[in-house]
Amino acid sequence: MTKTELNKYREILETKQAELAQVLRNRDGITIEKSPDALDEVQNAAERELAIRNLDRESNLLRNVRAALARIEDGSFGICMHCEEDISPKRLNAVPWAPYCIACQEIADRNQEEGNDSLDDLLVNAA
Numbered sequence: 001m002t003k004t005e006l007n008k009y010r011e012i013l014e015t016k017q018a019e020l021a022q023v024l025r026n027r028d029g030i031t032i033e034k035s036p037d038a039l040d041e042v043q044n045a046a047e048r049e050l051a052i053r054n055l056d057r058e059s060n061l062l063r064n065v066r067a068a069l070a071r072i073e074d075g076s077f078g079i080c081m082h083c084e085e086d087i088s089p090k091r092l093n094a095v096p097w098a099p100y101c102i103a104c105q106e107i108a109d110r111n112q113e114e115g116n117d118s119l120d121d122l123l124v125n126a127a
């Protein structure tokens, strides 16, 4: 990958990082509203759960974005962390923080759906 390309991705990732950090900061105080109405209670609980799930997803994303920025620094950006093949430019354009190539990502997704831990844990356990 050329320096220009790396700079382009770094810029995208830094913007994304700032954006996510901002969102997560604003969510810091998920307020727990107390209501005497039982139906409201249920609704609030559902909303809270949704908010927490979004928060989870966003902190995961932020972790991936930060990891990708670290990979730009250490020169391993754009290389699949599992099979060490180049990640296709098309995929990097769509998901600049992708740690895996498509094939490995699919394995990771499948494992996640089955309730297993991340691919990394799986690989550690397999070793």
Ligand SMILES: [Zn+2]
Pocket: 080, 081, 082, 083, 084, 085, 100, 101, 102, 103, 104, 105
């Ligand atoms: Zn791979």
